[in-house]
Amino acid sequence: MNISIRSHIIENFKNDSIEEIKDAIVQSVNDTDEEVLPGLGVFFSLFWSMASDEIKEEVVQLIKKAIEKN
Numbered sequence: 001m002n003i004s005i006r007s008h009i010i011e012n013f014k015n016d017s018i019e020e021i022k023d024a025i026v027q028s029v030n031d032t033d034e035e036v037l038p039g040l041g042v043f044f045s046l047f048w049s050m051a052s053d054e055i056k057e058e059v060v061q062l063i064k065k066a067i068e069k070n
Contacts, residue, residue, distance in 0.1 A: 009042040
């Protein structure tokens with residue numbers, strides 16, 4: 001059986017409220033279990049595909065700062 005993780009994650013959150021999605025992101029970021037990383041990756045790829053060039057540039061700069069800080 002071929003299961004698409006991306007499709008599965010999108011379907012799981014399709015009917016969730018903004019607050020539920022935000023809670024899932026916050027919980028995933030705070031969780032030390034790396035099993036949540038694919039879900040965050042799907043969220044990020046969806047975000048990236050819809051973001052303007054200006055927002056993408058800002059995000060990349062924030063990621064760079066966060067990497068340097070750690």
